Amino acid sequence: MNEKQPRVAVLDDDADLCKLLRFLLEKEYEVVMADSGAHLRHLVDEGAVDVIVLDIGLPDDDGISIAQKIRTTSSIPLVFLSGYSSEEMIVKGLNIGGDDYVTKPLQPEVLLARVRNALRRAEQQPTQPMANITFGDVTFEVRDQRLTNADGRSVKLTEMEALILSALAHAENQTLSREEMFRRIYGRDWDLLNRGLEVHLSHLRRKMTEVSGLENLIVGLRGVGYRLNVVPVKAQDPV
DSSP states (O other): OOOOOOEEEEEOSOHHHHHHHHHHHTTTSEEEEOSSHHHHHHHHHTTOOSEEEEESOOSSSOHHHHHHHHHTTOOOOEEEEEETTOHHHHHHHHHTTOOEEEEESOOHHHHHHHHHHHHHHHHTSOSSOOOOEEETTEEEETTTTEEEETTSOEEEOOHHHHHHHHHHHHTTTOOBOHHHHHHHHHSSOOOTTOOHHHHHHHHHHHHHHHHHOOSOSEEEETTTEEEESSOOEEOOOOO
């Protein structure tokens, strides 16, 4: 018996592109075409889909607003579609928890690869509690993807921010090259035109400063890569 195919929900206002997207994705997935943001959110709330492909530039309820609403209740993998001129919107999308993005005009194999990688990252999330990691007075609660300081103040990380912090923490104060970090986070070779890693790093730095009160906890070395500017300590496994 064949394993059940993952279900992809697609929302785009271009009828011709929707036909192409269905044709491409049906090679590997079961495809559900959403006809509105409300329909897409209903599919997610019902647990009816496993990954989303969402156009940013929708004419009515734009993709960013739809994604924001989805992220209040779900961490479902989400790949944005965007025109080349929408870099600002792409950055907003990544900031609110988008996993990745594909630019238009569409490159079929690129889209399939991004969807595969988004699903793979979700499947590789640990099912058992993992040891927390401390950075001075701040604890990285790995299972809950949350930073908490000694006074109890905390901030929630997105999945991508948590992946970046985990990679840096397990590097044990060694510098990770941008190329290596990109492979660990996105599961593919470095894409020179993809600014997603920098966007997620910037957001993570802000959150770490917000909780710790300290600046520059993640150091970027030009032409080399990134490292933590504090020694991480593995704490006891959560109960």
